[in-house]
Amino acid sequence: MPDLLDRLRGGLIVSCQPVPGGPMDRPEIVAAFALAALAGGAAGLRIEGIENLRAVRKVTSVPVIGLVKRDLPDSAVRITPLVEDVRALADAGADIIAFDATDRDRPVSRADLVAAIHGAGRLAMADCAFPADGVTAHGLGVSVLGSTMSGYTGGPVPVGPDLHLLSALRKTGAFVVAEGRYHTPTLAARALAAGAHAVVAGSAITRTEHVTGWFVEAMAAATPATAHGPRSLAVDLGGTKLLVALVEGATVLDRVEAPTDRAAGPEAWVRQVADLARPWAGGYQTAGVTVTGLIKDNHWRALNPGTLAFDGRFPLQKAASAALDMQVALANDAQAAAWGEFAHGAGEGKDMVFLTISTGVGGGVVANGRLLQGRGGVAGHFGQILPLPEGDDTRFEDGASGRWIAAEGARLGLAADARAVFAAAAAGNAAADAVIETSARRVARLAHDLQLMFDPRYTVIGGGVGLASGYIDRVAKAVAHFQPLVRPTLRSAALGRDAGVIGIADLARQKQPNREETP
Numbered sequence: 001m002p003d004l005l006d007r008l009r010g011g012l013i014v015s016c017q018p019v020p021g022g023p024m025d026r027p028e029i030v031a032a033f034a035l036a037a038l039a040g041g042a043a044g045l046r047i048e049g050i051e052n053l054r055a056v057r058k059v060t061s062v063p064v065i066g067l068v069k070r071d072l073p074d075s076a077v078r079i080t081p082l083v084e085d086v087r088a089l090a091d092a093g094a095d096i097i098a099f100d101a102t103d104r105d106r107p108v109s110r111a112d113l114v115a116a117i118h119g120a121g122r123l124a125m126a127d128c129a130f131p132a133d134g135v136t137a138h139g140l141g142v143s144v145l146g147s148t149m150s151g152y153t154g155g156p157v158p159v160g161p162d163l164h165l166l167s168a169l170r171k172t173g174a175f176v177v178a179e180g181r182y183h184t185p186t187l188a189a190r191a192l193a194a195g196a197h198a199v200v201a202g203s204a205i206t207r208t209e210h211v212t213g214w215f216v217e218a219m220a221a222a223t224p225a226t227a228h229g230p231r232s233l234a235v236d237l238g239g240t241k242l243l244v245a246l247v248e249g250a251t252v253l254d255r256v257e258a259p260t261d262r263a264a265g266p267e268a269w270v271r272q273v274a275d276l277a278r279p280w281a282g283g284y285q286t287a288g289v290t291v292t293g294l295i296k297d298n299h300w301r302a303l304n305p306g307t308l309a310f311d312g313r314f315p316l317q318k319a320a321s322a323a324l325d326m327q328v329a330l331a332n333d334a335q336a337a338a339w340g341e342f343a344h345g346a347g348e349g350k351d352m353v354f355l356t357i358s359t360g361v362g363g364g365v366v367a368n369g370r371l372l373q374g375r376g377g378v379a380g381h382f383g384q385i386l387p388l389p390e391g392d393d394t395r396f397e398d399g400a401s402g403r404w405i406a407a408e409g410a411r412l413g414l415a416a417d418a419r420a421v422f423a424a425a426a427a428g429n430a431a432a433d434a435v436i437e438t439s440a441r442r443v444a445r446l447a448h449d450l451q452l453m454f455d456p457r458y459t460v461i462g463g464g465v466g467l468a469s470g471y472i473d474r475v476a477k478a479v480a481h482f483q484p485l486v487r488p489t490l491r492s493a494a495l496g497r498d499a500g501v502i503g504i505a506d507l508a509r510q511k512q513p514n515r516e517e518t519p
Helices: 002-008 027-039 050-057 083-092 110-119 131-139 163-170 185-193 208-221 266-280 316-324 333-344 402-411 418-426 430-454 471-479 496-510
Strands: 012-015 044-048 064-067 096-100 123-127 144-146 175-178 198-201 232-237 241-248 251-259 286-291 294-296 299-301 328-332 352-357 361-367 370-372 458-462 490-492
Touching: 002 175, 012 027, 027 044, 027 050, 044 050, 050 064, 050 083, 064 083, 083 096, 083 110, 096 110, 110 123, 110 131, 123 131, 131 144, 131 163, 163 175, 163 185, 175 185, 185 198, 232 266, 232 333, 232 496, 241 266, 241 496, 251 266, 251 496, 266 316, 286 316, 286 333, 286 496, 294 328, 299 316, 316 328, 328 333, 328 496, 333 352, 333 361, 333 370, 333 458, 333 496, 352 430, 361 430, 402 418, 402 430, 418 430, 430 458, 430 471, 458 471, 458 496, 471 490
Parallel strands: 012 044, 012 198, 044 064, 064 096, 096 123, 123 144, 144 175, 175 198, 232 286, 286 328, 352 458, 458 490
Antiparallel strands: 232 241, 241 251, 294 299, 352 361, 361 370
């Protein structure tokens, strides 16, 4: 269908996708959005949902990219994941059918989806996150590649579009569509200059809630009286305690803590968060939740069951947003604490590694002003490192964390609690002192290795064990033996045990994670 692509070449494609469940989320309004976009000169449309597509197809014959979004329990792939979706879109009148082309677990293979699209006599559009996605899709015969998924497969969503991905996709020889955070005419023009054949704009045109929010945020940031930004509800859900706090800037205005019922499960923990936050209802404008474990695609799963265990992937953002009645930002607890120390604490805005020694061992890295979370969200999970010798699958945190200290204390006949071991060491118990010394020496070796990997200006140590009396002094004594070039500069976490809630509050205010709904 070369004529179809020629009609789109050099043009604007308007994605008429209202906020799900919002006041504009009705087929007749989507059709009205489409007509308004065409009146403004749009060359084509991108429409989600079968009923919306049917309503639009009744009023126009312009090229339409159709897609279906589904939230699946066992896959993060949302865009046209099933063959039955392809058939329904073709029957409803889509000229081009878009599908998530990322390399992730999925119910139907990319090859089978492409075959179904072509079998229906339609063009396929591969929504890509990385150049490899486009190469694979083009090899399957896909003629349209989009940058749609860039920034939406894990970690904070970038503020700007991914122009580098456009250049990489263009090398395949396919028809390239720029999509994802092209909010201004200037950015759309830059996309064409970077090699895109067409540009999709959506939120800036058809999501009134988002555009209004951009104005409100910008105006608030320019008002001296709101220099600290809005108040945020910040939640730290750890293996030992659940902390819910009201945060403004770097100040924790109020807090409430409760022990984590480790057997209750994530649904119960979210309900407990909502109950603890209820007295502050109406007193905060943003919310964020930080957890032990892995955050990816707005889902949460346990990374080390010994710290906090539950089965499978839990849709934490969906559950927490529903419980708190607002969009919730998510981050791993140590990554949030790293950001807090960078933005408001001991990191002083410089490159830094954060190590939290607590029930488990975690961490985070901030480099060039950005929180590193990585492809799968695991960046900074230093406690999961497998130390030498080869063949030993013991994780680092299983030989240095508060849980390990407690287990060693129990072996010595003390209470199975890290605090009891510290108390015994302070009282002169040589065996307890040796346990703490071993943990500190191992953390010092980890800090040495991280210095080699990232060469940070500071290594900031926090967590209940890391901030226990005398612990960082033991680590400092151990690192003093390293060569100056690889000797880490240690700092105690300036924000103390509040680093995580201050960090997630700052990320929630910035709306870096989940800045928009995932495409």
